[in-house]
Amino acid sequence: MPEVPVQMNRVATIEPFFDPATNTISYVVSDPQTASCAVIDSVMDIDHAAGRITFENADRLIAYIAEKNLTLEWIIETHVHADHLSAAPYLQDRLGGKIAISSNIRVIQDTFGKIFNEGTEFRRDGSQFDRLLEDGDSYAIGSLPAFAIATPGHTPACMTHVIGNAAFVGDTLFMPDGGSARADFPGGDAGVLYDSIQRVLSLPEEMRLFMCHDYGPGGREIRWETTVAAEKADNIHVGGGRSREAFIRFRTERDARLGMPKLILPSLQVNMRAGEVPRDEDGRAMLKLPINAL
Template sequence: MNKLIIKPFFDEVTCTVTYVLTDKATSQTAVIDPVLDYDANSGKLSSTSIDAVIDHIDSNNLRLEWILETHAHADHVSAAAYLKNKRGGQIGIGEHIKTVQSTFKAAFNFGSEMHCDGRQFDYLFEDGELLTLGHLAIEVKHTPGHTPACASYLIEDAVFVGDTIFMPDFGTARTDFPNGSAKALYQSIQKLLALPEHTRMFVGHDYKSPTRDVYAWETTVLEQKRNNIHVKTGSNENDFIKMRNTRDATLPVPKLLLPAIQLNIRSGQLPPQESNGQSYLKIPLTVSFSQ
């Protein structure tokens, strides 16, 4: 009998799945990859998506212990800081977030106010570290490739993989972000596929597929090994690397990359207010014409 209750919340705007995990015996709860709503046209942040999660926590008398990020996302703004402010809990992410912070501090030319030691998070997890959630244990697995800081979370017979691997009919994530690696992604996926075949696998996003017109986010290790269009059993590492690199070169930049990454390397905290009391994001300009 499973002691873990899993409640998914799907944000159709960003195609992100937020998971609420609860130990049935103690009502202690973890939230994975919470979403804060962001309107790119106006720069407005709002909380409709995460407030639905909070309503679920409150209505079921749950005790929030952990807010877990699988990585610094490029496609949505993290609600981790907002959620912690509203309901407590400790924010955790893989220790290699420090590499991501340093990379984007340079890319955005941030000043001394941007610290790259992970202090914006409460915990930086090492590979193999064990967390407690009530009577349950959560094992952190470092699964880089999409980004160098990606982590998956294994609890009971369920693993939450973020962007490391998608539903079998969609395949795998891009690896062309700074310090991403198709080779590392392939190896991370093999680590996940070595789990028992009955292990339930919960992905971080879904975009439907050419053969499926409904969203889905739960599969199994066995189904991935049999059917994943990029990495099923018998796939070749070199072929995967070639496919991934070739395909990634054709993909557009995620539309929320510039705002999302600036906020997410801070755990969703806003940049420091300037003298007028307003927080600002930066937009680097690339000039492709002669001036």
């Protein structure tokens, strides 16, 4: 595994946006020196029952970027989300920027291309995205250095993005009282997830960690920021030195009792296409409903 350099002296400006419909936190991460920014894990709104897509969440990001006179350089997906749809193309059409994801998107496309019977016209090479990131790859948000760490386990294409003194962990970890994400989706693996979590916890203890989701366990207020030190000490699934074997046993038993996310079928079809809604042979936006496929 390549070493990922960390520059704790560089501090990004981070603005979170919480979507209560999907419990997702999107972020605008900007470089104070250049006014360049990235959007991490944007949300496109869908009324599944009505078959209607809208963009209130994305418009909030756009309004903030315009208010702060920022330039959008990157639209980052920490993974192929199964619980919300990405607004990446909508943001790109209005503000520019490059859409980036793990190069393991190709694994997801191959797996779910078969499940959704997408046919040979569906490209499984990740070319819908502008950049495919490998483990240890670097990029920049203005003058702000950013690095990608492969953290699979929840899905094969999960990545943590280290930007200055902050790391955006996607679904690899939740807040300490939330634990960790499930590992039973196709291509998921509890042991691999444990190893990925240890990579995140090997970052400096003062590193700020930002979650993609929070569900307010026990009715507490929604939170999205913690630290490596807090996760190592208090995470209810991996904290206090919990062993790999114990985590695998716990995670496997817990996942067997979980239902599927309510938006998993539309989310996967859209997100493996970099946020584009699939179309039928007549050009109409159309989602499939495979039966007993997952």
